[in-house]
Amino acid sequence: xxxxxxxxxxxxxxxxxxxxxxxxxxxxxxxxxxxxxxxxxxxxxxxxxxxxxxxxxxxxxxxxxxxxxxxxxxxxxxxxxxxxxxxxxxxxxxxxxxxxxxxxxxxxxxxxxxxxxxxxxxxxxxxxxxxxxxxxxxxxxxxxxxxxxxxxxxxxxxxxxxxxxxx
Ligand SMILES: *[C@@H]1O[C@H](CO)[C@@H](O)[C@H](O)[C@H]1NC(C)=O
Ligand SMILES: *[C@@H]1O[C@H](CO)[C@@H](O)[C@H](O)[C@H]1NC(C)=O
Numbered sequence: 001x002x003x004x005x006x007x008x009x010x011x012x013x014x015x016x017x018x019x020x021x022x023x024x025x026x027x028x029x030x031x032x033x034x035x036x037x038x039x040x041x042x043x044x045x046x047x048x049x050x051x052x053x054x055x056x057x058x059x060x061x062x063x064x065x066x067x068x069x070x071x072x073x074x075x076x077x078x079x080x081x082x083x084x085x086x087x088x089x090x091x092x093x094x095x096x097x098x099x100x101x102x103x104x105x106x107x108x109x110x111x112x113x114x115x116x117x118x119x120x121x122x123x124x125x126x127x128x129x130x131x132x133x134x135x136x137x138x139x140x141x142x143x144x145x146x147x148x149x150x151x152x153x154x155x156x157x158x159x160x161x162x163x164x165x166x167x
Contacts, residue, residue: 022062024166026053026082033118041126046159052083052121054154054162055147059084064117065110072143081109083121083148089140090120099137101127121148 004093020028027096030049034042058083060066068079070086078087078096085091092098093104102120109117128145141161 021165023053023057024163026056026062027163027166029114029118033115033122037122037126041129042122042128044159046163048125048149050157050159050162051149051151051154053155055149055151056082058151058153064112064114070147072140078106082108082114082119083109083117085109085117085120086140086144086153090124090139091142099140101141125149 027049029108030052031045034045034048044165046112059079060128062082064082065077066081066084067089068084070077070079072088075088077089080087080091081086085102085106087093087096087098089099090102091104091109092100093106104116104120109120124141125145125148128141
């Protein structure tokens with residue numbers, strides 16, 4: 001009996017036990033990844049987390065295998081995974097010419113492990129914040145950045161209100 005109790009306590013991490021909502025769970029994962037980077041270039045961590053989670057809700061709806069589309073100029077981007085990352089900028093589908101900034105296969109962004117999606121997203125954002133207008137391929141990278149951090153519905157919200165239920 002004692003062994004069973006110990007097993008239950010050890011085998012049950014915070015996320016599984018308390019059933020965090022997808023919103024709060026993603027906030028935690030992003031927060032941990034940003035902390036791990038120890039990188040001040042991203043600015044206010046909570047603000048970035050809120051912008052990203054708000055964007056995810058509006059686009060993939062927290063679906064890690066979502067595939068979307070967006071017309072950008074004369075081309076059509078295919079968008080992969082929970083963060084809807086572009087086949088022209090972030091990853092490669094093997095056929096479409098892509099900057100492939102994260103050196104990833106687009107289908108790798110569709111599995112349920114989003115830690116690589118998060119690393120790729122943060123790297124891309126940090127690159128642009130650091131290099132600004134000097135970032136290579138500004139037009140495409142800037143468009144991806146704008147889509148993620150400047151959703152009309154997400155600009156005005158207060159991070160502390162947005163995450164109020166997350167504790
Ligand atoms: C997701 O977006 C919808 C529509 O804008 C909104 O009603 C809902 O509160 C949002 N949910 C989260 C978790 O942000
Ligand atoms: C997630 O997206 C995939 C691909 O578009 C779709 O097949 C699947 O039904 C979606 N899952 C949910 C829970 O909406």
